[in-house]
Amino acid sequence: MAVATADGAVSVRINPGILPMLVQRLSLSEFPSLSELLLSDYRPETAVRAPDHVAATWLNVVQRRIQNSIAPPNYTLENDGRWLRPEIGEAANAFFRATSDVLPSEPHIYSSLGGDLVAEFSASRGTMTTIISQMSVIAFAVIGGVPVERRFAPEPGANEAVRQELHRLTRMLRTGRHETQVESRD
Amino acid sequence: MKHKWNPETDPIGDKERIGRRCFDQPELVGANGQPSFAGLDYRHFEETGRDNQLSLDRLGSTGIDNRAKRYLQPRAVAHGAARVPPKKFFGWCHVKASVLAKGFSNLSFPVVASPDQEGDGLQKNIHHAHVVVDGDAKIAALCLREIFARQGGFETAEEPE
Numbered sequence: 001m002a003v004a005t006a007d008g009a010v011s012v013r014i015n016p017g018i019l020p021m022l023v024q025r026l027s028l029s030e031f032p033s034l035s036e037l038l039l040s041d042y043r044p045e046t047a048v049r050a051p052d053h054v055a056a057t058w059l060n061v062v063q064r065r066i067q068n069s070i071a072p073p074n075y076t077l078e079n080d081g082r083w084l085r086p087e088i089g090e091a092a093n094a095f096f097r098a099t100s101d102v103l104p105s106e107p108h109i110y111s112s113l114g115g116d117l118v119a120e121f122s123a124s125r126g127t128m129t130t131i132i133s134q135m136s137v138i139a140f141a142v143i144g145g146v147p148v149e150r151r152f153a154p155e156p157g158a159n160e161a162v163r164q165e166l167h168r169l170t171r172m173l174r175t176g177r178h179e180t181q182v183e184s185r186d
Numbered sequence: 187m188k189h190k191w192n193p194e195t196d197p198i199g200d201k202e203r204i205g206r207r208c209f210d211q212p213e214l215v216g217a218n219g220q221p222s223f224a225g226l227d228y229r230h231f232e233e234t235g236r237d238n239q240l241s242l243d244r245l246g247s248t249g250i251d252n253r254a255k256r257y258l259q260p261r262a263v264a265h266g267a268a269r270v271p272p273k274k275f276f277g278w279c280h281v282k283a284s285v286l287a288k289g290f291s292n293l294s295f296p297v298v299a300s301p302d303q304e305g306d307g308l309q310k311n312i313h314h315a316h317v318v319v320d321g322d323a324k325i326a327a328l329c330l331r332e333i334f335a336r337q338g339g340f341e342t343a344e345e346p347e
Contacts, residue, residue, distance in 0.1 A: 068216025080271045081212040081229075108223035110214055113232040116324075120223045127225060131324055140328045147291040147332070149325065 053163075056100035062107060066092050066117070081111050091154065092117045092132045098159045102167040104128060104174070125176030128169060139165075143172050191247040193254070194312040198283050198297045203245040204315060205258075205278030205341065206230055206334065209266045226279060226335045231327040238323075239316040240330070242297065245280055250341050254313055259343055264308045281338035286317060290329045293321075 071083035079085075084092075092109075107119035107130075117132040128141040139150040148169060152162045168179055198204075211229050233240045243258050245251060259275075266275040286295040295317035302314040319326045 062220075065214065065217045065220060069214040070216075082215045084214065106221055108221050109217055110211070110227075110229075113229050113234055118228050120225065120228075122223075129228065129328060131228075131328075138324055138328075140325070142332055145336075147329070149291075 053101045055097070056103065056106070058106035059096060059100040062096055062100075062109065063093050065109065066096075069111075079111075079115070081113070084111055084117060085115055087134045088115060088117050088132065091134050091137075092119075094154065095130075095132055095137055099163055099166050102163050102170055104170045121173075123170065123173035126173045128173060137162075139169060141169055141173055143178060144176055146178065148172065148178070191251065193244045193299070194301050194303075196247075196299075198244070198299050198315065199247055200282065200284035200287075201248045202283045202297075203248070203250055203280045204283050204286060204297050205243045205245045205280040206240070206330075207243065207262045207265065207275060208277055208279055208340075209269070209273035209275050211273070212271075226331050228327060228331055230279065231330040231334070233319045233323055233327065238319050239300075240319055242315045242317065243278060243311075244299070244313040244315050245278060245341065250280070255341070255344070258311070258313055261308050261311055262343070275343055277340055277342040279334045279338055279340050281334050285333060285337045286330075290333050291325075293326060293329045295326075295330060295333070 066084065066089050069082070069084045070086050070089040071079065075083065088111075096103075104121040104123035107121050109117060109119050112118050112131065119130045119132065121128045121130070126141055126143050128139060130140075131138045135153065137152045137154075139152070141148045150165050150169065152158070152165070172178055208227075208230050211227050231240070235241075243254075243262075245254050245258070262275040262278075266273040283297045286297055289295055297315050297317055299315050301312040303310060303312065317330075
């Protein structure tokens with residue numbers, strides 16, 4: 001079951017004693033049939049869609065960690081590994097926003113010596129490491145002693161392909177079987 | 187008479203224990219409370235010099251040699267103290283030379299003996315060795331980590347007296 005998350009919620013209580021009674025009671029026979037009702041005034045029903053994917057429950061907290069680790073604008077001291085460059089933070093946030101629901105777990109993150117963001121993921125049958133730089137993402141997993149490496153470049157329209165590859169990797173990490181073996185059993 | 191191992195002159199043996207120094211690595215400022223990671227830190231295997239060589243220590247001809255450890259530990263501690271900011275040395279992850287030569291994922295890392303005989307005192311290291319990091323440095327670091335994690339051990343630094 002998909003789990004939806006929201007940044008916030010609001011509730012509204014209408015006190016009929018305060019507001020003038022502008023609502024007139026209507027009987028059901030005065031409504032058109034449901035099939036004639038539009039979901040939107042501006043879009044046909046076929047164009048009104050739910051979000052394509054629901055973000056992982058850990059996405060907000062990881063994004064906050066990244067944001068809180070971005071070096072302040074006037075930071076002039078030599079980076080001792082505790083800070084991220086703004087462009088790395090931006091690349092990492094974009095990557096997690098697009099793929100959090102197909103990644104194996106909440107990541108443990110740190111800065112590499114070269115300034116990239118390293119994210120370590122664990123699953124029931126293995127671990128995966130992603131190294132996020134401004135221009136690319138490397139995903140490296142070892143499943144049953146066999147390494148699997150994927151590289152992604154941030155290109156417009158490439159998100160779905162990246163998601164599919166990561167979903168495949170996550171599935172392999174959870175089953176402990178490489179994709180060819182999984183497919184043959186199916 | 188049994189040959190006494192001398193890293194200054196002896197070639198790398200297959201069963202020789204090769205170590206990579208491990209130092210405390212910093213956490214991101216904003217990452218308090220994140221899930222812990224039980225594996226080896228990727229940063230231990232990042233090559234940062236300009237010569238595509240990852241420095242290693244020769245720890246013993248067949249196992250961990252205590253004389254080698256006594257020789258190397260002050261050098262490793264000084265190495266960490268000289269970093270900006272200073273980093274605490276806490277030990278070596280180590281593996282057999284033959285395992286590095288065999289490699290992982292079509293990458294092999296034959297160990298090259300390269301005793302550092304320049305300088306005085308702690309700047310000198312007759313136990314120094316290295317592997318060459320060709321091609322993609324990030325993939326090489328990931329493969330090296332995998333080798334040490336799966337087929338190696340860890341030798342903890344002695345506590346200072």
